[in-house]
Amino acid sequence: MAEPATARLVDAGARASLWLQPHRIGLIAVGVVLVVCAALFMRWDWLPNYYGLALEGIWRTLWILVVTCVLGFMLAVPIGLVQVTGPRWLSVPAYWFCTVIRGTPLLLQLWFLYYGLGSLFPQYPWIRESFLWPYLRQAWPYAVLSLTLSYAAYEGEVMRGAFAGVARGQLEAARAFGMSRWKVFRRIWLPQAIYRALPTLTGETVLQLKATPLVATITVVDIYAVASRVRQSTFIVYEPLLLLAVVYLCITGILVFAFRKLEARIPARLG
Amino acid sequence: MSPPGWGGNLLRGLFNSVLIAAGAYSIGIMVGIAGAFGKLYGGPVLRDLLELYTTIVRAVPELVLILLLYFAGTDLINRLLEAFGYQRIDINGLVAGICVLGIVQGAYSTEVIRGAILAIPQGQIEAARAYGMSPGLLLRRITLPAMLPFAIPGLANLWLIATKDTALLAIVGFNELTQETRTAASTTKAYFTFFLVAGALYLLLTLFSNVIIARVEKWARRGMHVESH
Amino acid sequence: MKYAPEAAAEAIHIENLHKKFGELHVLKGVSLSARDGDVVAIIGGSGSGKSTLLRCINCLENPTSGLIRVNGEEIKLKADSHGHTVPADRRQIERIRSRLGMVFQSFNLWSHMTLIENVIEVPIHVLGVQRDEAVANAERLLARVGLSEKRDVYPAFLSGGQQQRGAIARALAIEPRVMLFDEPTSALDPELVGEVLKVIGDLAQEGRTMILVTHEMKFARKVATHVVYLYNGLVEEEGPPEAIFGAPRSDRLKKFLHNVH
Incomplete structure (x- = not known):
């Protein structure tokens, strides 16, 4: 990066002026007017009362998002791998797992786990006596389980393609140099598959964010549930929903930005 | 385990789900075609507005959009009616659901169709212009059919999303499959069974759709050299 | 039948055609005309503007200025809001295009x-x-x-x-009424060029009006009634094929013919 600082500055300036065309200034002005009108003429007096709850809700939304994405991705790697190279007794169940989860609505899966399984558990005394019982009586483990499985299935499908897409010749070359099967997987196959899958991660994670409000239907209090509560107790309809949409837009924006930075740090060039 | 009659309810729910999905999908494709052309050939203001539309819809959860559009849409229509001196009307839940999901689908379709139009070899469009086709004829005879093979995979995926997104209308209380299932389950307390059955119905719908999609894809790719997969 | 009788009607008439792509001045005042039955071959190096000239005839590229008449009908042009020249009447251009192959x-x-x-x-x-x-x-x-x-x-x-x-x-x-060929054999594998040239040659034989942009000099010499050599956006030399290929006058044409052979 030996290019002179002035050149970069000029470049940035040119790009800014390219972006800030006259009609954009007009559109931004309209947007600002709309925001000011919303601030002045809509009702925001409920905001101080629910401020704390809203922050907690945002925190819980982010927490669920991060935990389920990380767990889901860890599951997705083996699910993708066994479908490419595994024995039939592993690849067939993995295939059907992906098909079933991707073929049914997440809301139904969530309700199936929470209401369906949840209603079966109390019938078995050994479950009631186990150390898990205090958790099984709460809602969030079901929410985390269901969102994790969903992410695992969608990303598992991506990982299957990513593993299959790595050129056979590279794996053969690694084996020809005397690498063990495990080493070939760890040093060559897995890194390349993950590089391949990276571009899809942004989209899948944004989709996962958009799925999180479903957990509100099984009594987990995320940011969506807070907005619903405001609507129900104050009968104010638009304001909490609009603010909610803005919150999701911001989180999406941060996610996209973070992933772009992450991708830029990975120098891999794939053919 | 289930009293007679619940099966009928579930099937009616399934029918409603398919109806909403089909309606929303059709609206989505029409919005998508218009949106794609706006994004490709429209003026700067239109292009920016469409960009705003697709960005917002793809970043905000469907659930939030459904509530916002449902409340705001019915409110707006009624205010307009009152302003012109008509009676307020109750917006049919089915119509509202179809419209709202259609707007959501439209944002995704816009991107799919825009990409597909860009994938058409430019020479084919140029040839059509060189032979004196009017813009309308060019769209109908060349651009739309020629983009199909590029758009079908994305559009097929959107259909599967549409069938699953209908479940979200359960939350606003519309009697599609998921909501019917919940009613049946909570009445009979046989949660496990009913959700399992509903899951099987959705899965069957998806698998059946996949068979149709494979045929449509084969047909759309008839002029392509490499057969799909 | 390689001659065009004087009485034949004018098929294509181009006068003082200019075409700019931004700062790039591709055509700098080209004039050309073809009567019914003429086979006009346009030759020239890459970047000489020969394809652009052909594409201006049916307004696939809009000329920056100049006059184009097809079968005696002048293409109406106007300036749009950005100052680009565009066809004034879409239906006219569509009608003209539908008779240009x-x-x-x-x-x-x-x-x-x-x-x-x-x-x-x-x-x-x-x-x-x-x-x-x-x-x-x-x-x-x-x-x-x-x-x-x-x-x-x-x-x-x-x-x-x-x-x-x-x-x-x-x-x-x-x-x-007129056929326009835009380097019809340039994208072909060498062994496939012959079959296409044979078809085009037959069409020329039967007296079809054609404008042909080509790199195939032998072919141009055989079928053309008139050859135009374009250099850097201008007509450098034109005339019957015997004169252009047999006794070129301009040094640039001589060099060009020497290089392609």
């Missing part, structure tokens, strides 16, 4: 239609010919270019030479 370098057959569907498309949907009449005509034309048995094949399954012969059949199907 263009053959492209990269064939540009429509990939979602079979060969015969490609050939009947414009007659039916632009010219309003009855379907059975269009099909009968298309079958005759496909037989003529030697592609009868390929009528129901999609373009992607044909060789380059077959596609280009199909594209010529598509151009013939509109009963063109």
Whole structure:
């Protein structure tokens, strides 16, 4: 990066002026007017009362998002791998797992786990006596389980393609140099598959964010549930929903930005 | 385990789900075609507005959009009616659901169709212009059919999303499959069974759709050299 | 029949044509005319503007200034809001285009239609010919270019030479007043060039009016009634093929001919 600082500055300036065309200034002005009108003429007096709850809700939304994405991705790697190279007794169940989860609505899966399984558990005394019982009586483990499985299935499908897409010749070359099967997987196959899958991660994670409000239907209090509560107790309809949409837009924006930075740090060039 | 009659309810729910999905999908494709052309050939203001539309819809959860559009849409229509001196009307839940999901689908379709139009070899469009086709004829005879093979995979995926997104209308209380299932389950307390059955119905719908999609894809790719997969 | 009688009507007339792409001045005042039955070959190095000149005739590129007459009808041009010259009357340009049979370098057959569907498309949907009449005509034309048995094949399954012969059949199907060839053999493998040139040569023999942009000098010499050598956006030299290829006057043309042989 030996290019002179002035050149970069000029470049940035040119790009800014390219972006800030006259009609954009007009559109931004309209947007600002709309925001000011919303601030002045809509009702925001409920905001101080629910401020704390809203922050907690945002925190819980982010927490669920991060935990389920990380767990889901860890599951997705083996699910993708066994479908490419595994024995039939592993690849067939993995295939059907992906098909079933991707073929049914997440809301139904969530309700199936929470209401369906949840209603079966109390019938078995050994479950009631186990150390898990205090958790099984709460809602969030079901929410985390269901969102994790969903992410695992969608990303598992991506990982299957990513593993299959790595050129056979590279794996053969690694084996020809005397690498063990495990080493070939760890040093060559897995890194390349993950590089391949990276571009899809942004989209899948944004989709996962958009799925999180479903957990509100099984009594987990995320940011969506807070907005619903405001609507129900104050009968104010638009304001909490609009603010909610803005919150999701911001989180999406941060996610996209973070992933772009992450991708830029990975120098891999794939053919 | 289930009293007679619940099966009928579930099937009616399934029918409603398919109806909403089909309606929303059709609206989505029409919005998508218009949106794609706006994004490709429209003026700067239109292009920016469409960009705003697709960005917002793809970043905000469907659930939030459904509530916002449902409340705001019915409110707006009624205010307009009152302003012109008509009676307020109750917006049919089915119509509202179809419209709202259609707007959501439209944002995704816009991107799919825009990409597909860009994938058409430019020479084919140029040839059509060189032979004196009017813009309308060019769209109908060349651009739309020629983009199909590029758009079908994305559009097929959107259909599967549409069938699953209908479940979200359960939350606003519309009697599609998921909501019917919940009613049946909570009445009979046989949660496990009913959700399992509903899951099987959705899965069957998806698998059946996949068979149709494979045929449509084969047909759309008839002029392509490499057969799909 | 390589002469054009003086009485023949004017098919294409171009006067002082300019074309700029931004700062790039591609055509700097070109004039050219062709009478019915003429075969005009446009030759020149890459970047000389020869393809652009051809594409201006049917307004695939809008000329920056100048006059274009097709069959005695002047193409009406106007300036749009950005100051670009565009056709003033869309219907006029569409009508003129529907009688100019263009053959492209990269064939540009429509990939979602079979060969015969490609050939009947414009007659039916632009010219309003009855379907059975269009099909009968298309079958005759496909037989003529030697592609009868390929009528129901999609373009992607044909060789380059077959596609280009199909594209010529598509151009013939509109009963063109003038045929425009834009380097019709440049995208072909060498062994396929001959079959396409044979078809074009036959068309020239029967007295069709053609404007031909080409790199095939031997072919141009054989079929053309008039040759135009374009250099850097200007007509450097023009005349009958014997004069252009046999006794070139300009040094640039001499050098050009020397280099391509």
